[in-house]
Amino acid sequence: MLGRAIRTEPRLFIIGTIGSSLFGLLVIANAFVVGAVIGNVVVPAFAEHRAGTGELVLIAAAFIGIALLRVASIFGRRLGAGYMQFRLQARYRRAVTRRYLALPPAWHQRHATGTLLSNANSDVEAAFVPIAPLPFAVGTIVMIAAALVSLFLTDWVLAMVGVCLFPALFGLNLVYSRRMSPRQIRAQQLRGKVSAVAHESFDGALVVKTMGREADESRRFAVHVSELRDALISVGRLRGAFDPVMDSLPSVGTLAVLLLGAWRLQSGAVSVAELVSVSFLFTVLAFPVRAIGWVVAELPRSVAGWERVQAVLGADGDLAYGSAAPARTGPAEITFDHVRFSYGDGTEVLHDVSFTVPAGRTVALVGATGSGKSTIASLAVRLVDPDKGTVCIDGTPLPELSVPALASAAALVPQVPFVFDDTVRGNVTLDREGLDDEVAWSALRHAQAEGFVAHLPEGLDTAVGERGTSLSGGQRQRLTLARALAGRPRLLVLDDATSAVDPRVEAAILASLRGDDSGASILVVAYRRATIALADLVVYLEDGRVVATGTHTELMATEPGYLNLVTAYEQAEAAREEDSKVIA
Amino acid sequence: MSTAVLEKPAAEEGALATFRRGVALSPELRPGLIGTLALALVSMAGRVAVPIAIQQGIDRGIRAPGGPDLGVVALIVGLTLAVLVVSTACGYAMTRRLFTVSETALGALRSRTFRHIHDLSMLHQQSERRGSLVSRVTGDVDQITQFLQTGGVMLLLTSGQLVVTTIVMFVYSWQLTLVVFAAFLPAVIIIRLFQKRLAGVYRIVRERTGTMLGAVAESVVGATVIRAYGVAGRTGQRLDTSIDNLRVAQQKALRTSVISFSTGELAAGVALAAVVVVGLLLGVDGGLSVGKLTAFLFLVTLFIQPVQIATEVLNEAQNAVAGWRRVLDVLDIEPDVADPDAEGVELPPGPLSVRFADVSYRYPGGPVVLADVDLEIAPKTRVAVVGETGSGKTTFAKLLTRLMDPAGGQVLLSGTPLTSVRFTSLRSRVVMVPQDGFLFDATVAENIRFAAPELTDGDLERAFTELGLADWLAGLPLGLQTPVGERGEALSVGERQLVALVRAYVADPDLLVLDEATSAVDPATEVRLQRALDTVTRGRTTVAIAHRLSTAQSADEVIVVDAGRVVQRGPHTTLIRDEDSIYAKLFASWLEQTR
Known part of the structure; x- marks a missing residue:
């Protein structure tokens, strides 16, 4: 699925990935600049009680320059990834709804309206949710590789902290995603259940009320609500356990670097500059690593959404049409x-x-x-x-x-x-060729709808609302009858x-x-x-x-x-x- | 339109006002709040522990007079680790409490809103609004929990982080703190400006999502018509436009948010540069240690995070606040028909008489639907109310069952004003069978027990037999245990009415109000329905809102409503004599239809 997404929008994916990789490299560069400034400029300057103007300008230029490059990389990463996601979603929404229009009524009858709605909306959305953090994740892998290389070039002992820390972060992310997704699926199912009960209960409001069963219905609803509540609490608790640990792990890394660094400093293996760089690196690395977790966490939902979308796209049973024109005019036999x-x-x-x-x-x-x-x-x-x-x-x-x-x-x-969310005119003519107002009025007259349409505030131009909610059942029937008659x-x-x-x-x-x-x-x-x-x-x-x-x-x-x-x-x-x- | 009641424009009330209103309505949020906040405070401490350790480590350990002092560094690292462990544990405890409390409160909010909606007459008066009422207890609350679970906690924690970081910065160097503030000030101003724009753009995204969903729904629900009229091209065009409009809006929202995010990133760069430059100048004179300056650089990164996260979760936050506001707005609507509860009285025992004393009704802001209705119905009579669509006969039924209260005058049952009758008494003595005979997605037995939960299967079978429906019940695949499907759709329209009728029968009311279905029922079922009706109505006061004049023909008395007024009254045979009367005309036209 991800592969197909990349093949569909290769340019945007490349822009996003380059932006993201650049961002990762700049994070590392920034850490080393911080280290160099502290170790090579600040320490001597404080010792000699003197700071050169040239150095100050250089430092300012370096930080601001890196910041500007980072802004550029963020634009590339986020716009590339975001545009890719939105374009893919729009593309598949169009494809899915095209299938809806093409598939025969028998197929529609087999599928609930709610399901088809969510196929085109939330399923398409879920299918492409991991697209947004995908370039970020790829960039993060580049960043981690570069970080490990630079760590080994600095000092192998400090590098070992990274060697321990990164897999720990990864592993934790994986465990988290794996434990989280069943909980989220369950919460989603329970949401559906709550919604179904509410729908039914409100639909039957008249029966509920006239039988005085409001309290019993509320109890029935409350049972499902509390199940959902418990599921959401369990989701929250897992998150509550994971987030603080994920936040603290890099801090532990930084502390390890401080301790080991002090020891290596004593033996002269590393400089103050290197020590500061590496500890700074660990504080800023944690956040991007989580991007990989986001991709992994969204994958099961994404796959489920993608499969449902594919089921629609792959559905067959289309009616094939010929090219024959009517054999004659006048009433048909x-x-x-x-x-x-x-x-x-x-x-x-x-x-x-x-x-x-x-x-x-x-x-x-x-x-x-x-x-x-x-x-x-x-x-x-x-x-x-x-x-x-x-x-x-x-x-x-x-x-x-x-x-x-x-x-x-x-x-x-x-x-x-069935009445479209359109004006009376739109509903009668359906933009069919050659159907002017005169035809519309004549059709309305035959359908005994002329009277009520003429009394509508804007006549033919009156919008009837979604499913014609502003009309009575009988009026809707007459309107659809006029629609049929208008086409002669x-x-x-x-x-x-x-x-x-x-x-x-x-x-x-x-x-x-x-x-x-x-x-x-x-x-x-x-x-x-x-x-x-x-x-x-x-x-x-x-x-x-x-x-x-x-x-x-x-x-x-x-x-x-x-x-x-x-x-x-x-x-x-x-x-x-x-x-x-x-x-x- | 009354749409305004349910969907106020998002800008009407500030987020803070909504928050206050919401907290006031959810007392579950309050207990243990102080404990949670205390835990939050401790967990914040963990966030600044590392910069402090760096400062202490550098100044006291690494740059100790006489070379790096490993012992001191080890001590500092050890202490910080301990702080980290404690703060992580507190962080876990805090989020755990927070989620438990907030989800409990939101669950309670769902249930309360559900009940409240059932108490509102809007629910049955405007059936088209049901969908949006459902989302008050589903989608809207979901948005709040989703925000709380992700962005909300993050926002809360990082806001705390901002405060703690600022304090530590001030302790280290007030001058550098001012420098950081100065570097961030323009960014904060710019971000605020963008936030406003972003709020507008996100609103457009939400609107266009709604439009797109509407278009998709139309293409699905209207699939048959679209095909029958060969207008797939037209519908496809509309779909594409709505889908692309949404995409364009999403991209614009993304651009705006990226610009805003970048401003923060740039400010962080400027702040780093300024801190180093000013820090150097300060330190050269001995006003600042290397450790403190280094720690400051770490603190700057902690400082920027909250600002950026705030921008990122803005959309979710707005959705959540908007959802909350919609829920609260529904809760704010006073039920127009209130249960007198403890102050109420019971209906007198025995068959009920009905009296309408100068009753009139009009929808708020609408035309008069019923005017000056003054009549009495004796106990145990069977009355049919007839009139054309829109004449006010359904309103008559709703006033009689107190689904609505009259605008003027009074409705009395056996001399007791309806408004003073306790609901428990009213609903057990007065039962209405609505037009569509709504059934729940359960078995036949469960649907009938809805009226009388204590009945056994044997009781139910007896009820069917008494109503002459034993053969019909026997014909069902699983008898009483036959599932009726969603809204009873596994049964035909007529069969659904049968079950609804049995349900009314077992409720054993003293006043039965029947709102007859308009749509035709197949003849075999029709015969069964009529027979069952006879038994159900026998011996009770019955008011039937009749669409079929055969019902009027067999009633003891007919009430003819026209344009909101009672124009004729009497037995069918008397009314039919005056050939120019409204009833005679109605009856003639009906006869023409059936013969």
């Missing part, structure tokens, strides 16, 4: 020919379904819950492909049509309306699309569709009798099979199942009236 369909788990929900919606006609799909009506609606606009059999528009199998050809031919209005589809598929609309308004919508001479063929999934009455033809389904096709009157006469279904409301009423009489 749609034919289901021996269509079979099963969901991912292998249960077949449609068995050998055949029927035709003749051009310009309205066909109602009627059947009990689970009889396969919505699946047929999805197949009609090719949200999914059948396992066997074909769906054709005007004789052309749907997979042969191009994306724009399909989108302009058939429009689906789903059961649950040749086939309109209504999947119980007016369920949240008031009956009176629904009647007006249906009348308007019926009276519209532009003439789309209509395939409508319906429960309400008025909706069924609108149809020229009824396709009656039972358990994924077409049981009968005919007019409403015919089916009422010949199909007892159909009769039962359609009259069930009345039967329910009758039963109740009987009951009331009994009570009375």
